[in-house]
Amino acid sequence: MKIVVCIKQVPKSDSVKIDPKTNNMVRDNVEGVINPFDKNAIEEALRIKDQLGGEVILLSMGPDGYMSSLRDGLAMGADRAILLSSRAFGGADTLATGYPISQAIKKIGGVDLVLLGRQSVDADTGQVGPIVAEYLNVPQVTFAEELRFVDEHTLYGQRLLDGATQSVQVTLPAVVMVRSELNTPRYETPVNIQTSFEKPIDVWTEHDLDLDATRIGQAGSPTTVQKVYAPKREGRQTVQLSDDSATAVKELLARIRN
Amino acid sequence: MENQEKMAASMLHRMVREFTENELAPLDMEIDAQGDYPQGLFQKVIDNGLLTMTLPREYGGAGFSYDSVAKAIHLMAIGNASMAVTLEGHFKTLEQLLKYGDQRLKDEYLTSAAHRIFAFSQTESSGGSNPRGIATRAVKSGDDWIITGDKIMITNGGLAQVYCVLAKTEDDQMAVFVVDQDMPGFSFGKREDFIGLRGTPVGEIVMDHIKVPGYHLLGQIGQGLEIGNNAHDDARILMGAVLTGIMEHELQIAVDYSKQRKALDTPLYELQTIQEKISEIAIARQNTELLYQHAAQLKITGQSYAQVAAMAKSYGSRAAVRCGDMALQVLAGYGYSREYPIEHLIRDARAMEIAEGTVERMSGEIALKQVNQ
Amino acid sequence: MAQSMIAVYVQTDGSMVEPTSLQLITKARAIANGQRVVALLPTSDADQTVATVKQYGPDEILVLADDRFAAATDTEIADGLYQVVEQVQPNSMLIPATVVGRSVAPRLQAKLQTGLTADCLDVYFDGDTLVQVKPTYGDDIMCEIICADRRPQMATVRPNVFQAEPAQAATQVTNVDFEFHPEAHIKMEKPTPIISSSANISDASVVIALGRGADNPQLIEKAQKLAARLGGMVGVSRPLTDHAEFGHESQIGQSGQSIAPDLLINFGISGATQYLVGIENAKTIVSVNTDPDAPIFTKSDYAYVGDANDFMDALLSSTRV
Incomplete structure (x- = not known):
């Protein structure tokens, strides 16, 4: 079983800033971590490998700094990692991300299963998975809360819709996006942290992939962020209710029913 | 290479922080109340490889340097000091096997140290860590030794499976032997009911004519006291780390409370009397961290570290008790309540004014070193 | 040039219409400013679903009728919508940010090679441009995203931020030509409603x-x-x-x-x-x-x-x- 897990590095939530000129989130010098949902995808891949054998390959796109989250994934137990990194990929939106990612998966070759987290916690799009599935022309299972192999080539999944569940069975290859209910990601262990430095992280640029240059990076991205702002948040102004309980409840209900 | 070591250490520290926040901190109050680790918790520590931190790679360990491990212990102690002390007891013992153990002994035993706890036992009922009154006997029998005696107040006693035991030979020489709980004649005695660090088991082992192979001797006959002292030194570095963690916890509680609580319309932290307490806790925490980190640096660079290690433990234990008292006062009535963990942090810290040599003994060691310099 | 159009994907589980879709019809009508509001309706029960959608007054309902929409895969829905979008060339397209909407939309986006913004809290027109307002990093930072050059401008919109309001309109109902392409290698069951969401x-x-x-x-x-x-x-x-x-x-x-x-x-x-x-x-x-x-x-x-x-x-x- 050859499994590719696509991961994204996201800034730790309390350290996000906005560049007032470019309107982009500043990710330099911000501690990066693996997108939490992607950890569920890595965990699922490792469990499948424990059960069926095979190889778990991490794939990400971003600047060199993304190596640290790939290293974290290797320390969880993945076998090797590939980082798509080049100025040419910079400024990509989901469409211009899904395309080189899918080309990289084609280059890896013989991939049975592509796993992703349901969405990233920063941009919150959840779009790359279905885009990759479309480009690879394979079926997708999104928002999976349960997965199990029926046989070596058939995966049963249950996805959680809004107020309903849905069973689905796919024949591999397929793209699966996982929910956090699926599993609890394992910790990196001290020994795995040390061995993660012995596992390869290959860096691929646009020259290593078969790509249409107009479909990558900022130029290949249809969307642009025109404005970023922090919505105003009101601190809590405490309203003191009357001493008499019946009056106090009346006051309260009058206000919160508005 | 140096960079790689740094990155690995920071990954270790984040892992320990996450493990502590998710698995240990939520159980901190329960561990204190129950006086034991909940079922399955220690297995989680083993399963996540936390016993392997100092163990060299060739024995299946992670081989992190002592300063990195001390920092990990510090981070763990913020969430739960008992478990941090359990690991301290294990690591200080492994250090002695690594330094003084026969290669055959290391090959046989250290490869199991990822899932078995090792403990160091000196104390007997005749009194404290005073080695003069040791009654445990080691009698030579061919290539083997026959060991008989009773050790008490062993950190991890009952939890550990392998024990380094300080004993006296027939010609009154001190020596340390490695004894396995599976050896015939080995049994466990009672567990202490201590007021603090209530998760950490502290117990007794009874040895009735245990036959121990010759290569289970650490170092040489007559080196027992040196090895015992070395174990103390290694333990004291890690205790400094535990105490730093406890003070960090005390500081967090006091700071959080001073921010949310108002006296009339002024937040508590704006009051000078509160600021003084917060700053004193912060300074003491920082001092203890510097002391244990410095001691660890001296150790890993092959310099003499006994003195600074003693300072870390002696200063840190007194400071953590005093800081706990100050944090309690910041919270006033809430601080005195069992709803907040401060009272148990004070009890936890108090243990370390006694364990691994009392602060009084430490003062003696530090003073004499100054006098004799 | 034909009149500009806002398309709304109306999600059904075959016979029932998903409520966000109706909220988006109301929203589309509110911001249309002369553009036609067109509901794209893949359904296995045209009679019932058309009747529901009509009450909210879109200018037109384009019906993709096929029994297999009772339990269609994301890919099959995206493929059906793609065929219709290619025919009618809307200026913009609103999609419920439901699980199904968020699964279908990116596949459709890749087919159309256009932009898509996920989980919007608001959308409005600035001239011809659909400004898509969405939270990022939790709800602490908001951003406005546009798709300047390509069409349609696609956005999924979070459920329940807008209210669906019934409206009178001379709704034209058209059965569109499309071919249902069954997806190989996948079998999707009809969704099972969760009876009592185990109280949490x-x-x-x-x-x-x-x-x-x-x-x-x-x-x-x-x-x-x-x-x-x-x-x-x-x-x-x-x-x-x-x-x-x-x-x-x-x-x-x-x-x-x-x-x-x-x-x-x-x-x-x-x-x-x-x-x-x-x-x-x-x-x-x-x-x-x-x-x-x-x-x-x-x-x-x-x-x-x-x-x-x-x-x-x-x-x-x-x-x-």
Whole structure:
């Protein structure tokens, strides 16, 4: 079983800033971590490998700094990692991300299963998975809360819709996006942290992939962020209710029913 | 290479922080109340490889340097000091096997140290860590030794499976032997009911004519006291780390409370009397961290570290008790309540004014070193 | 040039229309400014779903009728929509940010090679440009995203941010030509509704929280009565987890559950930090405590200094059904 897990590095939530000129989130010098949902995808891949054998390959796109989250994934137990990194990929939106990612998966070759987290916690799009599935022309299972192999080539999944569940069975290859209910990601262990430095992280640029240059990076991205702002948040102004309980409840209900 | 070591250490520290926040901190109050680790918790520590931190790679360990491990212990102690002390007891013992153990002994035993706890036992009922009154006997029998005696107040006693035991030979020489709980004649005695660090088991082992192979001797006959002292030194570095963690916890509680609580319309932290307490806790925490980190640096660079290690433990234990008292006062009535963990942090810290040599003994060691310099 | 068009993907599970789709029709009508609002409706029960959609007054409903839409895959839906979008070339397209919408939209986006913004909280037109407003990094930062050159401009919109309002219009209903391409290698079952969402305090919209100052059997019983009336749940701070009826799953706080109800009423809770962390995302917080200096009050919208029992009784009598 050859499994590719696509991961994204996201800034730790309390350290996000906005560049007032470019309107982009500043990710330099911000501690990066693996997108939490992607950890569920890595965990699922490792469990499948424990059960069926095979190889778990991490794939990400971003600047060199993304190596640290790939290293974290290797320390969880993945076998090797590939980082798509080049100025040419910079400024990509989901469409211009899904395309080189899918080309990289084609280059890896013989991939049975592509796993992703349901969405990233920063941009919150959840779009790359279905885009990759479309480009690879394979079926997708999104928002999976349960997965199990029926046989070596058939995966049963249950996805959680809004107020309903849905069973689905796919024949591999397929793209699966996982929910956090699926599993609890394992910790990196001290020994795995040390061995993660012995596992390869290959860096691929646009020259290593078969790509249409107009479909990558900022130029290949249809969307642009025109404005970023922090919505105003009101601190809590405490309203003191009357001493008499019946009056106090009346006051309260009058206000919160508005 | 140096960079790689740094990155690995920071990954270790984040892992320990996450493990502590998710698995240990939520159980901190329960561990204190129950006086034991909940079922399955220690297995989680083993399963996540936390016993392997100092163990060299060739024995299946992670081989992190002592300063990195001390920092990990510090981070763990913020969430739960008992478990941090359990690991301290294990690591200080492994250090002695690594330094003084026969290669055959290391090959046989250290490869199991990822899932078995090792403990160091000196104390007997005749009194404290005073080695003069040791009654445990080691009698030579061919290539083997026959060991008989009773050790008490062993950190991890009952939890550990392998024990380094300080004993006296027939010609009154001190020596340390490695004894396995599976050896015939080995049994466990009672567990202490201590007021603090209530998760950490502290117990007794009874040895009735245990036959121990010759290569289970650490170092040489007559080196027992040196090895015992070395174990103390290694333990004291890690205790400094535990105490730093406890003070960090005390500081967090006091700071959080001073921010949310108002006296009339002024937040508590704006009051000078509160600021003084917060700053004193912060300074003491920082001092203890510097002391244990410095001691660890001296150790890993092959310099003499006994003195600074003693300072870390002696200063840190007194400071953590005093800081706990100050944090309690910041919270006033809430601080005195069992709803907040401060009272148990004070009890936890108090243990370390006694364990691994009392602060009084430490003062003696530090003073004499100054006098004799 | 033909009149510009806003397309709305109307999600169905075959026969039932998903409510967000209707909210988006209302929203599209509100921002249309002369553009046609067109519902794209893949359905296995055209009669019923068309009737529902009509009530919300789109200018046109383009019906993709096929029995297989009762349990279609994301790919099959995306493929059907793609064929219609290629025919009618809308200026923009709104899609419910439901699980199905968020699964179908990116596949459609890749087919169309255009931009898509996920989980918008608002959309509006600036001339011909659809400005798509979405939160990023939790809800702490908002951004406005546009798709300048390519069409359609696609956005998924979060459920329940807009209200669906019935409207009268001369809705034209057209059965469109398209071919249902069954996807190989996948078998999708019809969704099974979750009967009782196993009650979870972190999802509750109303929480009645009890602390040490409200630790008596009468008050606990009353709290449960009040919670039942308000369609909420009872939670506790750590000291009350000793009671058999409150386990860890009822505990609010750092070591328990984080909650985000619309209304939280705290009885007898002092407000330890570890508790406050768990209620940060509550919308309206009401606190009842005998101690006027209890830290909980600094985090509350409404404060009642007094007896928990009195306040509870007053609440119960004014919420009587």
